[in-house]
Structure formats: structure tokens, C-alpha cells
Amino acid sequence: MQPPSPAPEATPHSAGTGTPHGEAQGSALARRAAGPPGAADIRYRQLFDAIDEGFCIIEMVFDTAGRPTDYRFLEVNPAFGRHTGLVDAAGKTVRELIPDLDGGWFERYGRVATGRDPIRFEQFSEKLGHRCFDVFAFPADDAVPCRVGILFTDISARRRAEAALQDSERRLQEMVRRKDEFLATLAHELRNPLAAISGAAELLLHPMGQPSKARAAEVLGRQVRHMVRLVDELLDVSRISRDNIELACEPLDLRHIAAQAIEFARSGIDERGHRLSVDQPAAAIPVEGDGVRLVQVLSNLLDNAARYTEPGGHIALRCWQDAEGAHAEVGDTGIGIPAGRLEGIFRMFAQVDRSDPRSKPGLGVGLALAQRLAQLHGGDIAARSAGPGRGSTFTLHLPLAEGTAPQPVAEGPAARDAVRLKVLVVDDDTDVSYPIVTRLEWSGMETQCVASGQAALGVLERWHPDVALLDLGMPGMDGYALARHMAGAHPGVALIAVSGWGQPEDVARCRDAGFRAHFVKPVDLDAVSEAVRQAAQRR
Template sequence: MSNASWIQMPPEAGLTQVEALAALRTSEERFHAFVTSGTNVVYRMNADWSEMSQLVGHNFIADAPQPTNNWLAEYIYPEDQTRLLATIAEAIRTRGVFEMEHRVRRLNGSVGWARSRAVPLLDAQGAIREWIGNAVDVTERRQNEQNLNEAQERYSGLLNSINEGYCVIEMIFDDNDTAVDFTYVEVNPAFEKLTGMSGVLGRRVRELIPDVEQRWLDVYGRVALTGEPARRIDEVKPINRWFEVCCFRMGGPESRKIAILFNNITAQVETENALHASEVLYRGLFNAIDEGFCIIEMIFDAANRPVDYLILEVNPAFEQQCGLLDATGKRILELLPDHEPYWFEMYGKVALTGEPVRVQVESKALQRWFETRAFRIGGEGSLKVAVIFNNITERKNVERKLQEQAHALSDLDRRKDEFLAMLSHELRNPLAPMTNALHMLRLQPHKDPVQRQALGIIERQLGQLKHLVGELLEISRITTGRVQLRLERIALSGVLHRAIETAQPLLEERRHVLEVSAPPHPVWLQADPSRLEQVVVNLLTNAAKYTDPGGRIWLSVAQDGQEAVLRVRDTGIGIAAELLPHIFDLFTQADKSLDRSQGGLGIGLCLVQRLVELHGGNVAVTSVLGQGSEFVVRLPVTSLDLKPLLPPQAEVVRPAGKCCGVLVVDDNVDAAQSMGALLAMHGHEVRVVHDGAAALEALQSFPAGVVLLDIGLPGLTGLEVARRIRQLPALKDLVLVALTGYGQESDRERTREAGFDHHLVKPADFDAVLKILEALQ
């Protein structure tokens, strides 16, 4: 203690005892005045510090008016005692100043910090007589230093641990306050990884990147001059990297230092990482996104079941997306008492497991649909969940309306198919008596020319009507999924031969030249021959109808790898470009003229496509209006190691023998009577009835050999009549012929199971009926 040196002055030689005592008293008074008038702690220690003679604590530490040997334990913090004694020993050894900062027990019992300093008082021989010291309360300063150190540690720890790059730069300006360069003052470990630059401290950017763009210097210069922070996404072209940068000035207006936080977004660093990287960036994203965003804290009951949640924070879009106002700090059940439990279960699971979730779910209480993403904030044990959501009610309404429209269209399409099936079946009923009547007219002798002409017209038009009804029935079967292919190994040439025979009358009528080309070897298919014949006939008749009389048509077949390729080309009117994409659609026709000279329902090409696809193939068309069309059918060929085909059995047509009894059963009176009349004209004995019960009754007295039995009878159906006949031993040899509008394999199977011997599709071909009768002879 420098200002206490006067205390150690010895009494001068020659002073009397009284004068010496007076001088000592004066010195003590001065010391006492000095001690009591100051604010610092003052203490006196003996030479080896074993005893404290006196201590004045000034409300910092407790006073010690009497000498004490226990001062170390009473005043000094235990962890600092060893260090204190070592410092005292060194001061005693050197007879120098003792100085140290250490912790002490304060008057209020707490621990404080003191900066203590003591000087030795020496006697005439230079030995230490005692120590005089003072101590200053530095608790507040030490606490501030500790806080500063902790802040610096947090600052350094944060900068060293974050994935984002961080640096502090000092701007360099010219005389016009234009930024011309900057020096790197500080960088974090991520700096080098994100920029690819090392050893930058103390160096200028133009030294490291000579071609650095001036716009970067301008941005940082503005921040340094104005103090306004900046955020920028831009490219540093010399190093071929994109950065997202946030920068702000450090210090006051005179400072030229700028702190920069940045991310290398060349690899598209995800938004979540950037959100956690910086509170500034997080807050900007939080407020800027259009999606609703909130942070909630789950509330569980005693059984650990999620029962509610507290809304901690919401973004501006929250209210717009969900409609809840002033939600922050409130429980959801306060705002929405009818909030559904499944929301608690979903968010509770996220909080407990940490597994994120993304769902589309309806809030019935809010009458809104939401697309929701939720993830836990924090580690295991955290009950906080972040929720990002979008109001998709309008989109869901549109989807629902689209689904309803799709269902309505599907139902309409189904009913259309059912109508076509019903229409085509019902149209067959009047065709049967008309066909029979036509046969009856043919058998009449001595027809005059007018009758013959009228008969020809009726025959042709009836044939056309039967063709149209057949097409309607076919398309209805295909669209309702009731077509069953009877696949067998066939040579495509046989199909072509039969199709040409079928189409030949139309080709000759319109004076077309048909050129056919096929490979010398057979092209084998696994196919239904009648259905493929139908495909080729439709293509040929289509070409014939839409080619002016005297035109040319080419039919060719080739094998291309594992495909058979069939082409039908013509010199006809062609197809308009806008019609080509729809040419295979149902009811589509190229002829839109008022006279509809070519007729038809627009079904043929649709049938072609559906039947080809059922065989695993495809059909395409190319055409130029006015220059003809070409249809190309591709079908898979079959392998060559299949069993060889058996030679076709020749059909035996037996000559007419004696007549037999025929029972005709049909509720269509005209059809039944006309069929009966035709059979009678061919010499057969005929009985006609119109229901199942009458048929069973007639068989008791009428010696029938054949029963032509309609399936769709009122009351007792034709199938039931057949079953009852087969139960009668007396009628076991009776031939049963089913007459029906249905000709699928499943329909034939049902008639076989009922006991029928033959199955004829209405309008039944009368020649087929005659063949059955002739076979009985």
C-alpha cells in the first residue's frame, strides 16, 4: 500500500519518550482516519500472515476489530485458499508486494470477488514487521467478465458449429466513398468448405478473387455506410458458386466492419437447414410463406394420451388459411371446442416418436380440408411440433365434383351400353317374322316383274337391317365385357378367303378392283376365326363404301418378326385430319352429308379396334383427305411348335327326307306363325303355341320330333320348359332347338345345361332350321 509508507517511519533519534509517543499517537490517528474515510477493505497482518491484527470490511466483508488466527477460513473461499497461501509465501520470500484477485465470503454470506494488495512494513534491519493491505470489491467486474467470456464462448461455439459460412470483413473505400476492396478479419470453419478458399485472414478479396464482381463490393459498401442490413442471392462467377447472403454492420456509424452469414446454395441447401441456421432467415421465411405455419406444444393427460395443444406461435398466413383469430397463447379447445380427436392423435404421435407426418385431412369443425405437414421441434422429450398447412378445400371440392361427374358419366355410359344391348336384342324380335315372311314370298310361284323387284328390295334392305342390328349387338357385347373369344390355331389366309367371299358382292356392285397379296408360307395365329373374319370384312366393306365406283382396294398380309401385319388400302375419299384421332370412336362416321349416302351407324371401325385389341393386337390408320386411306392391323403370331391342325371336316348336307312334326313355341305371334307357315310349305307337320305351359300340353298329343323353343317366354321360360321335357322318358329322343337373341358361349352353355340340342340366334336362318330337320332323316 504505497500511501501507507508514512506509517513505517521509525521515530527519529534524539526524540524524548513523550515526543515519540505523541508522534505514534498522531500516526495512529492518521491511519484510523484513512481507514474509516475510505471505501476499500483495509487489513493488517503480522509478518508471516499467521494472524490478522485488524480488518475494516466497509460492508463488503465482516469487520475483524480483534486479532484472529482463523482469518483464512473465515474470509477466503475454500477453492482459492491454496493459491492465496502460495502467493503470500512468495511475497514474504521476496519482501515484495502481495497482489491477487480471489473469492471471499461477503457480509451477506454470498461469495464475492476481491482484488487484494498488501505491502510489507520493514524494521530498521529490513525485516518484515507487519503487512498493511487493502481489498477492492471487483465482484461486478468479474461477473461482467464471466458473462462476456460466456457470451464469447457461445458466439465462438455457434460460429464453429453452424453449417453456414460466417466472416467479418473490413471495407476499403476510395476518396469518393466507393467500395473498392475488403479485408477478411474473421472466418468460421465452414467458410472454407462453402467458398473453397483457405488462408484468407488478413488478406484482401481482390488478392484472392481478382475478378470479383463490383456488385458485391457495392452491397457491402452500402451496408457499411448506411448501417442497413442486406440480404442477397447471387452468384460469384469467378468461383462458380451461388450464395445466399445476410450481412449487417458491426459497431457504430464510423465502423467499416461487416458481419456476413452465408450459405452455398449451389447444391440447393434445403429451406429447413437455412431456417435453423439463422433466426433472421427463419423469421423472414416464417413471415413470408403463403402456407399457414404454427408451433404447438402438446398436452397429455395422466394416461399419456394427447388431449389438447397450446398454440405457441403462428405466422401471418395462419389466420387466412384456417380462419382462427388471435390464436397465439391459447389452447385449441378454447378456440375450437369441437376440434376432432384425430388431430391430437396425429400430432401426439409426432411429438412422442419424432416421426414427421404428411397428410390430407378434413377438419369438420372448420369445414375445411388441409394438406398438413408436421414435425417435432427439438430432441426426444420435446412436446413441441411445427405444423405447415395449406387450405385445399377448394381443390377438394373440385376433385369431388370431378369424381361425381366421372361417376355420372360412367353411369350414363353404362346405361347407354345397357340400352344398346336391349335395343339390339329387341330389334331381333321383329326381324324373325320378317325373315320368315321373306322366305314365304320366295316360295310363291308365278311372281311378276314388279313382285320380283319388290322382293329384291325387301331382301336387300332386310339384310342391311340385320347387319345393323348385328353390329349393335356386337358393340353392346364388347362394351359390357360379354365377348368370349373361341381361340384356336388358324392360318390367316383362310380368314382372308372367307372375308373376301363375304365382301365380294359389295365390291362387284361398286365395280372395285381388289388386289390381294400374301406370303407363300402360312401365317399362324392363335385367334377366333369368325371374329377376325369380322375385322377383315368390316375393313373391306368400309373401303368399298368410301371409295367412288371403279376404285382400287389393296389387301395384303405379311409377317414382321413376331407380328402378322394386315393392310387394307383404298383410293377413296380419305379422312379429314380433324376426324383421324376419333375414327375408332363409337358412332363416328366420315360421311357427315345430309343425304348420308353411305349409311351405317359408325360402329364398324370401333368393332374392328375392340376385336383386334381382344386378340392382343392394335390397329392404326393413315389418310389424306381426297387421297384414300390405309388401315394397318398388327396381331401376335403363334409359335411353330403347336400341334398341327386337324383337317376341317366337310359339312354334310343330307337331302331332304320324309317330313316330321315340328312344335313352334314363341310368344311373338308373327314370328311363330310365319315360321310355322314356312315349315308347312316345306311339307312338315306343324303345331304353333305361344307359352311354355301350352307347349307342354301340346306335346302330350302332338307327335313332334323337333321343338323350336323361344327362351324368353312369359311365365314358364324356355329353359324351364326344356328341363321338364328332359324329365319325361317318353320324350327323351325329342330334338330341342333354342331360339334366342343371345349368342355368347355362356348363353350356349346355359341352353346345353337345360337340355337343348341346338342353339340358333334370332332371327334364325331358315336354312339352318332346315339342316337340323334334314339331319333327323
């Protein structure tokens, strides 16, 4: 450890070089040595014993060449032991107490003894209990030149506090830098899908054949799903920072989770022309966990491999179990990770190398989310890489479930014959309600669509729907107020919420208000249609 920074300005009881304080100490010691104790000597002794600073008088020991080699403690005050940790030092040499004491002490005190000039310095000493001292040394007795007076304070706690403050400032600066980088990345990540959506929407305004329309619709759907995933990841960052992630655990088969994750990550893998190989055992791999969250973990690992592997590369997914648990490993032939970056790869907003043309970096939250979700399941994710250009491997480790039969992750609603249902859709944004109404009508349902809670009241009186989809954030009468009215006047109508608010507390509030389901915009139209059918059946 290096010595601390230069000493601060002198305090009133510990003056700097050549101050009256040093002269007063020296003259007091001289008078004390000259004759019997007097009033000055008594005052000196009282001060010597009362001060909080450590104080001692030493006698230097020099070798035949005049080099300082040791010193003896002639007197020490009560505070001496508290500051140094040395016990019964008076009468002993420092070499007796600390045989391998740092040589810097002898050199400095020797200069004071021979040069007769006081000095002020700070010194860190490993041998004195890893303490740092603020020291004022001065000639103690003109009649005995080798005697030195030392007034000192243990400033270790202050130096640790200063170091902690400097470390906090560095971390804060790093957080600000990473925040700025994240916002720039987020803007870039949003501009790409927005550009694609804007272009596809503009093309749809012009006459075109059905294949071109279908292509534009595919672009719109794919880019909207991409933006939804970005928003969901940002919300998960917030939930994790507030420790507000809740798991709905059940028996699962890790093989089925892997299959689901592949479907989620397939578009990114196909987009860059990667070859994907999958190696799974014939027998189930039983784990206990939240299927949705575990699919998110593995799909994030696959998405990360796709982003950081050059087009046409190879991605391998392997699942197995052994005595240590269940494991899923995602390896790639991508840009790799430098050894110095492996430790921080799971840090929020971490990026390997945004400038590498072979990569397509994202927000830098996917791996951090995956690691935290794995830890919430009692597991972990380990990363390894042979270095830049040599690929990476991420391995998910989970505990094996015992005594339970694993069930596959739900693969989505099964198709059912359309039922002639009456559905009321209430949303003040017609651009949002239009695709929902259209999808429900394609399913053979009868719909009414209004743009306010007040308008819905009139429809309810003359038209008796089976299910109502309510926007929650409407001006005037919002969805909650409309739901309260319907619970009293039209209790037979099943309620489904459609909202831009999707935090856990929002979902809980909807459940308490009597809603059967809660969808966050933008919605999955097929999922909404299926929820309408299920809500009508449970009335």
C-alpha cells in the same frame, strides 16, 4: 403451366387483406422484437410451432435501384418443410436454396415490404416441386420494414382434385354429346332398312310377276340382315364394356378368314360400285384364334372402307406374314382421316365426317369392336392416312401360330338329302313360325305348329316328333317349362331353342336345360334346317 385461379375465401386462420388476423400477427412480432419474452411471446411461439400451415419470417434483399432480388429466411416453423420441401432453410437466402426461383415471389413480397399492405394470392411454382400455394403475406415488424411474415398452405392436392373433377365433367359432357349423336345415328340407320322393308312388304301385297316378287324378297332379306348386324354390333358393345367376350380359339389360316370377310362385306362393296383387289400368298398364314370373331374384325375393316370411299373407288386387301407376325391390310381411296383424328379413330361411336357426301357413315362402333377383338387375340390394328381426300389404311397385326396346322373357317353346312323328319314348332308369334315351318317343309320335313306350351302338350301325346323348336319367351308355359316337361315325358325329342334373347348367359341356360342348339331371332332359315337334321341324327 399457368398460375391457378383466384384464391378462395379466407379461412379463420388465414384471413384476407387487411383482416385482424394480419394485424395480430404483425403486432405480436413487434412486441416480441421489443423486449424480453413474455406471456404473449410464449403464446406466439406455441402457435408458431403448432399450426399446420407453413409459416416463416423473411427479410427482403433489394439492389441499389430498390428492386427486390432475394430474401433470407429468419424463422421457419416445423410445417414449413412439409409444405415446401426445403430443409434447414432458417438463416439461408432463397437464392442459396433455389437459385432459379420464379421471380414472382420477389416482386410480391417486395411490395408488401415497401407498401406495408398485406396481400393474399395463389402461386404455382415449378421450382418448388411443382407445388401450388395459397399465400398470405403481411408486414412482420414495423421497426424493420424489410421483414415480411408469410403464412401459406400447399394446395397442390386440392388443385389436382379440382382439375380431375373438371376433366371428369368435360369427359361426361363429351359422353353425353356422343350418346346423343349415337342415338340420332342409330335412328337414321334403322329408318333406312325399315323404309326398305316396309316398301317391299307393301309391294308384295299387290299382284306382280315373279321377277318383281324375287326382287322384293331380295330387298327384305338384305335389309333384315343389315338390321341383324346392327343389333349384333350393339350387343357386342355391351359385352365388351362388361368384358364378357369369350373366344373359341383354334388353328386358322388368315387367308381363309380374309375370304370369309370378303363375302360378309361384299354387298356393301358392290352396292357402291367399288373395285376390290386381293393380294394373298400361296402358302397358308397360320394364326390361332376365334374364326367367327376374326372374320368380324376383317369384315368391319372392309365395311369401313366401303362406307368412307366414294362410289367407284378402289379397296385393296393384302395378307402376308413376316418375322413380326401375321398381317392383313385394308386400304382404300376414300375421304381419308385428318391427322388430328387418327388417335381417336378407334374410340367407340367415333365418326370421321358425317357431313362428307362421299361417305356413308354407320354407327361408329365397327372400328372400336375390331380393335378390341384384335387385342383379345394378342394383336392390334394400326391406322394411317395421308390426310383428307387421300384414303386410309388399316392393318391388322396378329401373332403367328406355332406347331399347329391351320384349318379353314367353316363355310356353312353342306347340303344333304332331305330326311323325312317330324318337327314340332312352338312359338306364340305366327309371323315368326311361318317362315320356319315353310322352310322345313321345303326340305321335305313333316311339321306341326302350335302357339303355346299347353297346345304343344296335346300334340306331343298324339304325334311323336323327332325334333322340337321352342320359343323361350312364351306367356304361360314358357320354353324352359315345356323343355322340363318333355325331358321327363318325351326324352327322345331333340330340343332346339329359338329366342330373342342371345346373351352368353341365355345360351348357357339353354345348354343346361338340354337344348341342342340356340338360335337368336331373326334366324337363318337354312341354318335352322341344318340344325334340325343334325339334332335328329344325334338322338
